[in-house]
Amino acid sequence: MTALCPPDRVDRAQQAAGRAGLDALLLTPGADLRYLTGYAAMPLERLTCLVVPAAGRPFLVVPLLERPAALASPAADLGIEIIGWAETDDPYRLLADLLRRQLGRATDRVGMADRMWLEQALRLRDALGAGVGLAGEVMRGLRVRKSPAEIEALARAAAAIDRVHARIGEWLRPGRTEAQVGRDIAEAIVGEGHVRADFVIVGSGPNGASPHHELSDRVIAPGDPVVVDIGGTTAEGYCSDSTRTYVVGGTPDPELVRCYAVLAQAQEAACDAIAPGVSCQHIDAVARQVITDAGYGAQFVHRTGHGIGLESHEDPYLVAGNEDPLEPGMTFSVEPGIYLAGRHGARIEDICVCTEDGGRRLNLTSRELSVLG
């Protein structure tokens, strides 16, 4: 086990499950499983499930052909028993029997991974005959404050995506389509230190006004503003996510320049407002106020940010209505945008950490409106 995944997490999850009145947490492949054990299992139709009983020994049910991979994973070093099932076994019944034996009684209520596939959740529910809650209610409390080692892993992911942004002029040129540019960026995301590209948004000209526009066959024209929002996952499992807005040669539209100045001010004000005890919705309100004061409030159509860690989007969400206070170790995006339908969009996004002393940005490329070429 490394500092990135210390061995006390399973104990802490057991205690938290007990306090939440759950007999066990059932975690299929995903961020919760990786967080607790370091095991980066692939989600597959064959059941892999970590069972963390509130009391007693955790165990991991895996398809027999995943057993060597599970044994080679950090999970094996935690003393978690790894139980393989063969192709024609019923793993749901196997898991239910093992848990019943462990508890010494029928299972009453379990917490299942928030992103467990419904198909597997229903089979587990039927095999256990138990009530179903969400494990996230327990796991969130463990995962939301990152350790120093996790923050450095996120900083490495941020540096990797910064290297891609720094090379954007190699691919983003007039005459090319968004899809062509996007393919090159996806390849570079992998080449620059991620194991996969999670998303590639290249919103050129009017397409930039759709915040989650992905890739079209639109040919990029000289002078187009282009919103480039990209992210991937590193081998350590941590995610990157950064947006910059570029102009492809020529002189930018004066209205874009005006919007962009407001946006940069809003993003900076929101980053400056980060501090322990400040509510999530306050960071959103700070960014929104700057944009609203400049007359673009209706054009900032999304929340200001989302948490990031082993998942691209996780708690905390910086959105109106979320009164939760920021705490040291929380990591999240700060990404206001201004979108003028039919014309153009602009967004600036950095991953930030809440420290004892305020906010720290992990993405460090220039936040100026970059005119390429």
Place this chain on the structure above:
Amino acid sequence: MTALCPPDRVDRAQQAAGRAGLDALLLTPGADLRYLTGYAAMPLERLTCLVVPAAGRPFLVVPLLERPAALASPAADLGIEIIGWAETDDPYRLLADLLRRQLGRATDRVGMADRMWLEQALRLRDALGAGVGLAGEVMRGLRVRKSPAEIEALARAAAAIDRVHARIGEWLRPGRTEAQVGRDIAEAIVGEGHVRADFVIVGSGPNGASPHHELSDRVIAPGDPVVVDIGGTTAEGYCSDSTRTYVVGGTPDPELVRCYAVLAQAQEAACDAIAPGVSCQHIDAVARQVITDAGYGAQFVHRTGHGIGLESHEDPYLVAGNEDPLEPGMTFSVEPGIYLAGRHGARIEDICVCTEDGGRRLNLTSRELSVLG
């Protein structure tokens, strides 16, 4: 709409839902949604859900900031109403109200996407107050037989992964680690015509004996056999998946050569057995018989294959106990393997189509044991 996603699929899904006693199908981002509408929505914590009532008009609930992308997708051409919700709305209640209005009564029972996140499924269930079944029971019947256009899309995906296998000698060399080789392969999967790499297995030497071994820091030695099982997803949404076993220079271990000859014979026999009306388990039995007769039965630890299409693994599964007959248009892997613990493994995998006249392989690179360098 293209031939790849013809407009009659939603009607057929409605009729099938009605026959299955479901008031509606609820489909979050994933293969079912893409199959019916061509909309390749990203799975996000914000709810996107296609509602296909057994009778009445289908509608698509999307976050407001995904609405432009949804409107630009093929879904908009189908006359499906696209309803956006704002960041502080409750989309679960919105969806439940719309469905209730459409039905003219409370919702009794719905079928939810098999791979819907549990978190979203529970919120939908609570908002609807309805019984929950799996949409897969309806969708499977539509998706399992591919159209000629889908088969050609799978052939294009297969050709893309074949191009990566054809280049393997560029990266797979003694002195490099599996992880280094894997990174290069992942980059090439994207470079050679996929939008993402879904998995990269590089199992060198004894690691090859773990069928789903991924990437380690093991340094590849001269003479090592290496199992390379790779796949990705193309821009059309269809998946590739092909395995070849290589030897990195030198003279292969005689036992590996013996295993490999058996394996090649088993894989060929299984492909030759493909025909309409033959059961899924029969194809598995044919491959297994050849391997068992040669004394390696206990070392072939997994099923012979899985269906493939918009998902890497989907119906039909070629496994003991699956008595379903093959039908023309079904597409699946044929991938027997022989794994000698602590020594080496070998696997040969092609994607095959069941045609009126028998099996057709889509992967066309050499199935010989390739000695590189």
